[in-house]
Amino acid sequence: MRIINALVVHCSATPPNSDIGAAEIRRVHVKQNKWRDIGYHYVIRRNGKVEVGRPEAQAGAHVSGHNADTLGICLVGGVDSKGRAEANYTLEQYETLIGLIRQLKGFYPKATIKGHRDFPGVKKDCPCFDVRTWAETVGLGWTI
Numbered sequence: 001m002r003i004i005n006a007l008v009v010h011c012s013a014t015p016p017n018s019d020i021g022a023a024e025i026r027r028v029h030v031k032q033n034k035w036r037d038i039g040y041h042y043v044i045r046r047n048g049k050v051e052v053g054r055p056e057a058q059a060g061a062h063v064s065g066h067n068a069d070t071l072g073i074c075l076v077g078g079v080d081s082k083g084r085a086e087a088n089y090t091l092e093q094y095e096t097l098i099g100l101i102r103q104l105k106g107f108y109p110k111a112t113i114k115g116h117r118d119f120p121g122v123k124k125d126c127p128c129f130d131v132r133t134w135a136e137t138v139g140l141g142w143t144i
Protein backbone atom coordinates (compact mmCIF):
# COMPACT_ATOMS: atom_id res chain seq x y z
CA MET A 1 0.00 0.00 0.00
CA ARG A 2 1.21 3.52 -0.77
CA ILE A 3 2.03 5.78 2.15
CA ILE A 4 -0.47 8.65 2.01
CA ASN A 5 0.64 11.80 3.80
CA ALA A 6 -1.98 14.21 2.49
CA LEU A 7 -5.48 14.32 1.07
CA VAL A 8 -5.43 17.17 -1.44
CA VAL A 9 -8.61 19.03 -2.36
CA HIS A 10 -8.87 20.46 -5.88
CA CYS A 11 -11.46 22.06 -8.10
CA SER A 12 -12.24 21.41 -11.75
CA ALA A 13 -12.15 25.17 -12.47
CA THR A 14 -15.50 24.96 -14.25
CA PRO A 15 -18.54 27.23 -13.72
CA PRO A 16 -21.44 26.08 -11.51
CA ASN A 17 -23.71 25.21 -14.44
CA SER A 18 -21.13 22.78 -15.86
CA ASP A 19 -22.36 19.38 -14.66
CA ILE A 20 -19.28 17.34 -15.43
CA GLY A 21 -17.84 14.30 -13.67
CA ALA A 22 -14.94 11.87 -13.74
CA ALA A 23 -15.62 10.77 -17.34
CA GLU A 24 -15.30 14.29 -18.75
CA ILE A 25 -12.22 15.10 -16.67
CA ARG A 26 -10.64 11.77 -17.63
CA ARG A 27 -11.20 12.58 -21.30
CA VAL A 28 -9.34 15.90 -20.95
CA HIS A 29 -6.50 14.43 -18.90
CA VAL A 30 -5.98 11.48 -21.25
CA LYS A 31 -6.67 13.06 -24.64
CA GLN A 32 -5.33 16.58 -24.10
CA ASN A 33 -2.73 16.14 -21.36
CA LYS A 34 -1.72 12.68 -22.68
CA TRP A 35 -1.75 11.24 -19.16
CA ARG A 36 -2.41 7.54 -18.70
CA ASP A 37 -5.57 8.19 -16.67
CA ILE A 38 -7.51 10.92 -14.87
CA GLY A 39 -5.22 12.84 -12.50
CA TYR A 40 -7.55 12.70 -9.46
CA HIS A 41 -8.57 9.73 -7.32
CA TYR A 42 -12.06 11.06 -6.59
CA VAL A 43 -14.39 13.55 -8.24
CA ILE A 44 -17.36 15.07 -6.39
CA ARG A 45 -20.06 16.17 -8.82
CA ARG A 46 -22.32 19.19 -8.34
CA ASN A 47 -25.08 16.90 -6.97
CA GLY A 48 -22.68 15.54 -4.34
CA LYS A 49 -22.18 12.15 -5.96
CA VAL A 50 -18.66 10.73 -5.67
CA GLU A 51 -17.07 9.22 -8.74
CA VAL A 52 -13.92 7.14 -8.59
CA GLY A 53 -11.02 8.32 -10.68
CA ARG A 54 -7.56 6.80 -10.64
CA PRO A 55 -7.18 3.81 -8.27
CA GLU A 56 -5.83 4.80 -4.86
CA ALA A 57 -2.98 2.33 -5.24
CA GLN A 58 -1.60 4.40 -8.11
CA ALA A 59 0.02 7.81 -7.76
CA GLY A 60 -2.18 10.50 -9.26
CA ALA A 61 -1.30 13.54 -11.36
CA HIS A 62 -2.68 16.47 -9.40
CA VAL A 63 0.01 18.28 -7.44
CA SER A 64 3.45 18.74 -8.91
CA GLY A 65 6.17 17.03 -6.90
CA HIS A 66 3.74 15.52 -4.38
CA ASN A 67 1.88 12.83 -6.27
CA ALA A 68 3.72 9.86 -4.76
CA ASP A 69 2.30 10.22 -1.24
CA THR A 70 -1.05 11.98 -1.72
CA LEU A 71 -4.59 11.39 -2.93
CA GLY A 72 -6.39 13.97 -5.06
CA ILE A 73 -10.06 14.86 -4.58
CA CYS A 74 -11.65 17.17 -7.15
CA LEU A 75 -14.73 19.27 -6.43
CA VAL A 76 -16.55 20.15 -9.66
CA GLY A 77 -16.89 23.93 -9.83
CA GLY A 78 -14.57 26.60 -8.50
CA VAL A 79 -14.90 29.45 -11.00
CA ASP A 80 -17.72 31.83 -11.90
CA SER A 81 -19.17 32.34 -15.38
CA LYS A 82 -16.24 34.62 -16.24
CA GLY A 83 -13.63 32.12 -15.09
CA ARG A 84 -12.80 33.89 -11.84
CA ALA A 85 -11.98 31.84 -8.73
CA GLU A 86 -15.09 31.33 -6.58
CA ALA A 87 -15.91 28.76 -3.90
CA ASN A 88 -19.32 28.02 -5.40
CA TYR A 89 -19.69 24.41 -4.30
CA THR A 90 -23.05 22.98 -3.33
CA LEU A 91 -24.02 21.94 0.18
CA GLU A 92 -24.18 18.37 -1.13
CA GLN A 93 -20.58 18.61 -2.33
CA TYR A 94 -19.33 19.86 1.04
CA GLU A 95 -21.28 17.12 2.84
CA THR A 96 -19.84 14.46 0.56
CA LEU A 97 -16.33 15.89 0.98
CA ILE A 98 -16.63 15.60 4.76
CA GLY A 99 -17.79 11.98 4.48
CA LEU A 100 -15.09 11.05 1.98
CA ILE A 101 -12.33 12.64 4.07
CA ARG A 102 -13.60 10.84 7.19
CA GLN A 103 -13.57 7.56 5.30
CA LEU A 104 -10.08 8.13 3.89
CA LYS A 105 -8.73 9.24 7.27
CA GLY A 106 -9.90 5.84 8.54
CA PHE A 107 -7.51 4.19 6.09
CA TYR A 108 -4.77 6.83 6.28
CA PRO A 109 -4.94 8.28 9.79
CA LYS A 110 -1.72 10.25 9.42
CA ALA A 111 -2.80 12.04 6.25
CA THR A 112 -3.22 15.79 6.52
CA ILE A 113 -5.94 17.69 4.66
CA LYS A 114 -4.74 20.34 2.26
CA GLY A 115 -5.84 22.45 -0.64
CA HIS A 116 -3.81 22.37 -3.84
CA ARG A 117 -2.82 26.00 -3.28
CA ASP A 118 -1.30 25.16 0.13
CA PHE A 119 1.69 23.47 -1.52
CA PRO A 120 4.77 25.65 -2.01
CA GLY A 121 5.15 27.19 -5.43
CA VAL A 122 1.55 26.67 -6.55
CA LYS A 123 0.32 29.77 -8.34
CA LYS A 124 -3.32 28.70 -8.67
CA ASP A 125 -6.23 29.48 -6.33
CA CYS A 126 -7.32 25.84 -6.46
CA PRO A 127 -9.60 24.88 -4.76
CA CYS A 128 -10.58 28.54 -4.12
CA PHE A 129 -11.14 28.24 -0.38
CA ASP A 130 -9.05 27.76 2.75
CA VAL A 131 -9.23 23.99 3.19
CA ARG A 132 -7.41 23.97 6.52
CA THR A 133 -9.78 26.47 8.13
CA TRP A 134 -12.76 24.68 6.62
CA ALA A 135 -11.57 21.28 7.89
CA GLU A 136 -11.19 22.66 11.39
CA THR A 137 -14.59 24.37 11.25
CA VAL A 138 -16.41 21.20 10.27
CA GLY A 139 -14.56 19.17 12.89
CA LEU A 140 -12.28 17.12 10.65
CA GLY A 141 -9.12 18.51 12.19
CA TRP A 142 -5.78 18.24 10.50
CA THR A 143 -2.17 17.73 11.40
CA ILE A 144 0.90 18.98 9.69
Ligand SMILES: [Zn+2]
Residues within 6 Å of the ligand: 009, 010, 011, 062, 116, 126, 127
Ligand atom coordinates in the same frame (compact mmCIF):
# COMPACT_ATOMS: atom_id res chain seq x y z
ZN1 LIG B 1 -5.78 21.69 -8.10
